[in-house]
Amino acid sequence: MVSIGNISNTKNAADEDELEPAAVPSTNVMRRSRPVVMGLASFRGEVGGGSRSRAKAGRPPAWHRIDSTVLVAVTTVPGRAFHWGMLHSSSARSRFAVESIALVTVNKNKMVKKGLLERLQEGPVVGDGSYIITLEKRGYVMAGPYTTEVIIEHPEAVKQLHREFMRAGADVLQALTFSATDDRLSSPDAPGNETGKSITCKELNSQACAIVKEVVCDGDVLVCGGLSNTPSYAQGKGKAAVQQEFSKQVDSFMEQDVDFLLAEFFGYVEEAEWAIEALKGKGKPVACTLRIGPTGDDSGVSPGECAVRMAKVGADVVGLNCRFDANTCLKTIRMMKDALEKEGLSPYLMVQPNGYLSPETEQTKDGWTSLPEFPFALETRQMTRFEVNHFVRAAFDLGVRYIGGCCGFEPHHIRAISEELSPERGGKLGEASKKHRPWGGAMKSDQSERDFMNGKDTREYWESVKPALGRPGFPDVQAKLFRQ
Numbered sequence: 488m489v490s491i492g493n494i495s496n497t498k499n500a501a502d503e504d505e506l507e508p509a510a511v512p513s514t515n516v517m518r519r520s521r522p523v524v525m526g527l528a529s530f531r532g533e534v535g536g537g538s539r540s541r542a543k544a545g546r547p548p549a550w551h552r553i554d555s556t557v558l559v560a561v562t563t564v565p566g567r568a569f570h571w572g573m574l575h576s577s578s579a580r581s582r583f584a585v586e587s588i589a590l591v592t593v594n595k596n597k598m599v600k601k602g603l604l605e606r607l608q609e610g611p612v613v614g615d616g617s618y619i620i621t622l623e624k625r626g627y628v629m630a631g632p633y634t635t636e637v638i639i640e641h642p643e644a645v646k647q648l649h650r651e652f653m654r655a656g657a658d659v660l661q662a663l664t665f666s667a668t669d670d671r672l673s674s675p676d677a678p679g680n681e682t683g684k685s686i687t688c689k690e691l692n693s694q695a696c697a698i699v700k701e702v703v704c705d706g707d708v709l710v711c712g713g714l715s716n717t718p719s720y721a722q723g724k725g726k727a728a729v730q731q732e733f734s735k736q737v738d739s740f741m742e743q744d745v746d747f748l749l750a751e752f753f754g755y756v757e758e759a760e761w762a763i764e765a766l767k768g769k770g771k772p773v774a775c776t777l778r779i780g781p782t783g784d785d786s787g788v789s790p791g792e793c794a795v796r797m798a799k800v801g802a803d804v805v806g807l808n809c810r811f812d813a814n815t816c817l818k819t820i821r822m823m824k825d826a827l828e829k830e831g832l833s834p835y836l837m838v839q840p841n842g843y844l845s846p847e848t849e850q851t852k853d854g855w856t857s858l859p860e861f862p863f864a865l866e867t868r869q870m871t872r873f874e875v876n877h878f879v880r881a882a883f884d885l886g887v888r889y890i891g892g893c894c895g896f897e898p899h900h901i902r903a904i905s906e907e908l909s910p911e912r913g914g915k916l917g918e919a920s921k922k923h924r925p926w927g928g929a930m931k932s933d934q935s936e937r938d939f940m941n942g943k944d945t946r947e948y949w950e951s952v953k954p955a956l957g958r959p960g961f962p963d964v965q966a967k968l969f970r971q
């Protein structure tokens with residue numbers, strides 16, 4: 488992604504009002520919050536030597552010609568060519584112009600940050616968590632239609648959740664573009680659509696990406712544009728019609744210059760293959776996850792064969808998301824990994840499981856949605872942060888390198904992922920870990936009135952705790968599912 492670009496005719500490239508005050512030292516520039524890259528600047532002009540002492544003596548400065556190329560710090564500013572403190576000067580002590588600057592960046596609007604594949608090569612990547620399900624609980628989304636319209640209706644609510652995942656330590660924020668195709672977006676009179684109008688794919692996807700970019704700002708977090716299964720596929724409209732829906736989303740992602748592309752929540756590997764085809768060739772890494780369990784996709788293709796097919800069509804990252812819980816996903820992704828290895832394929836593995844434990848759904852196609860409690864009475868099934876720690880370690884040991892969460896993964900779960908993987912990430916932690924110590928580490932107290940905390944500051948203690956239902960007589964798991 489990084490290349491040398493050349494900007495010539497500098498005075499035209501940066502208008503007067505875009506310039507910093509002349510001669511801002513580069514050290515000051517470096518302290519600014521803007522992304523900083525290095526560039527090679529060619530100066531032509533004159534610099535006045537000894538100007539202050541000569542001025543005191545009533546003499547003009549001694550002028551020296553400059554004709555050199557030096558390494559300089561350049562700040563990139565969204566919407567502008569570049570910002571730099573010494574682009575030109577015509578003070579009493581200098582008069583020169585910069586003829587050209589070769590910037591060591593390909594995109595003038597963003598800082599140079601490591602891409603997804605580079606990060607995965609170096610170690611684990613922490614994904615983000617639940618959006619639609621969490622925003623439903625917070626009162627911004629209607630269950631049933633699961634109104635992605637929240638992007639237009641309540642952008643502040645979406646931004647806040649993005650911020651919380653970023654603070655928790657996520658390396659990636661996914662734009663909230665789930666199911667945001669023209670063939671699915673609801674009509675003006677659909678339940679839960681408060682806007683009173685039809686929202687287009689372009690409008691929603693563009694705003695969703697813009698919101699994430701605003702939250703990420705200058706941070707070292709990747710922006711992901713994601714698409715998912717379409718009604719057009721379910722209705723048998725064929726490959727061209729399905730890919731037409733995808734391409735409209737992809738156009739928005741490219742316009743917004745997201746960092747990588749994701750195809751997720753596919754029940755049929757065939758549709759996932761079509762999605763990967765639509766995403767490839769755009770110059771962005773492509774990840775793809777299915778919402779399947781150990782029984783394979785909705786047409787019976789095994790998890791292993793699904794993974795091989797996704798890799799062969801060009802996905803850089805393959806894996807699972809959403810429907811099945813963490814333990815079930817570990818079983819399924821092991822099947823994927825074994826099949827990939829047999830074929831000599833080595834895409835990165837990714838898992839973003841459901842945050843609600845549902846072992847009795849393992850052999851179903853629908854996972855958690857087949858529970859009688861879905862979607863309004865699932866609270867007792869939600870993973871604890873400690874269960875997330877265990878899941879993350881097992882996934883990492885299995886070779887999974889992109890680990891996040893789907894429905895039910897709240898910011899504190901993402902913090903648990905970040906903290907569990909901190910040793911593999913050079914000690915990296917999110918801001919939210921300033922308010923947390925793993926395994927109850929901050930529960931120490933020698934104040935007698937706070938005895939309720941004493942003894943709860945060890946991993947041994949929290950690993951021994953078995954959370955209870957609090958409802959005597961209730962089953963541990965459902966003997967009968969809502970849909971078998």
Ligand SMILES: [Zn+2]
Pocket residue numbers: 808809810841893894
């Ligand atoms: Zn989900």
